Amino acid sequence: MYPNIILTNRLQPPSIVTDEVCTACDFNRPGKNCLRNLEWVWRGETYTAKRSDYYHIKRQIESEFVDGLQSKPFLDLPK
Incomplete structure (x- = not known):
């Protein structure tokens, strides 16, 4: 993306220059x-x-499975 487009649309650059x-x-x-x-x-x-939003997200996470070598529930993944 060109700098003038970034500045005109007030977008943040995708990376910070070190x-x-x-x-x-x-x-x-x-x-x-x-x-x-x-x-x-x-x-x-x-x-x-x-509260209903919290329980909805909690139920969704509890029912999700992560694909890998073996399919595991999201809650059983290592932290």
Whole structure:
């Protein structure tokens, strides 16, 4: 995705550039202006789950099986 699309639509970049990535970049020169320190704001919404929502999710997890070498219930998987 192009930077102008990211900025115009207020999307967060898919990854954060580390010092190692920046050092290895071809455009890493004195006086570079490629890095912009932007203040990102989380725009998600939260809501309190009702008791019925909790029990619905709990029942769903209890009934799910994970495929692998042997099919196991989700609750029997190692933590």
